[in-house]
Amino acid sequence: MPAELPSAVLFACTQNVIRSVMAAAIMKHFYGHKVYVASCGVKPGTVDPFVAAVMDEMGIDLGKHRPQSFEDLEDSSFDLVISLSPEAHHRALELTRTMAIEAEYWPTMDPSITMGSREQILDSYRDVRDLLVAKIRQRFGSVAARGV
Numbered sequence: 712m713p714a715e716l717p718s719a720v721l722f723a724c725t726q727n728v729i730r731s732v733m734a735a736a737i738m739k740h741f742y743g744h745k746v747y748v749a750s751c752g753v754k755p756g757t758v759d760p761f762v763a764a765v766m767d768e769m770g771i772d773l774g775k776h777r778p779q780s781f782e783d784l785e786d787s788s789f790d791l792v793i794s795l796s797p798e799a800h801h802r803a804l805e806l807t808r809t810m811a812i813e814a815e816y817w818p819t820m821d822p823s824i825t826m827g828s829r830e831q832i833l834d835s836y837r838d839v840r841d842l843l844v845a846k847i848r849q850r851f852g853s854v855a856a857r858g859v
Contacts, residue, residue, distance in 0.1 A: 717790035726756025
């Protein structure tokens with residue numbers, strides 16, 4: 712049985728445009744009425760259209776997402792920060808020095824480095840999305856098992 716759901720989770724990556732955005736959207740999709748979820752990056756980047764395309768395939772709309780940095784966060788009262796890139800994990804560990812926050816590192820490939828056709832690139836983004844779905848379900852339990 713997975714650990715108890717935290718009350719607030721922060722997903723962090725390098726630019727808050729791909730991995731952390733996907734992870735936060737997936738977490739909100741499955742547990743949003745039980746857990747406060749946010750995302751950020753070490754430095755905010757520009758919106759990536761491939762992310763919106765693959766998340767839309769799951770019925771998740773990212774139209775309102777605006778990339779933000781750790782400094783841009785309105786709330787810093789998180790129980791858990793999950794970093795998806797080495798740079799973000801370094802920042803997450805800094806948070807644990809001054810805050811009562813648990814940090815986990817889920818190394819996740821950056822699909823924006825994929826070369827090839829549009830479909831090959833989309834497949835790379837889908838792989839990351841599906842990996843994050845699996846990791847979130849493994850870490851926090853299935854929605855059905857929790858009665859969520």
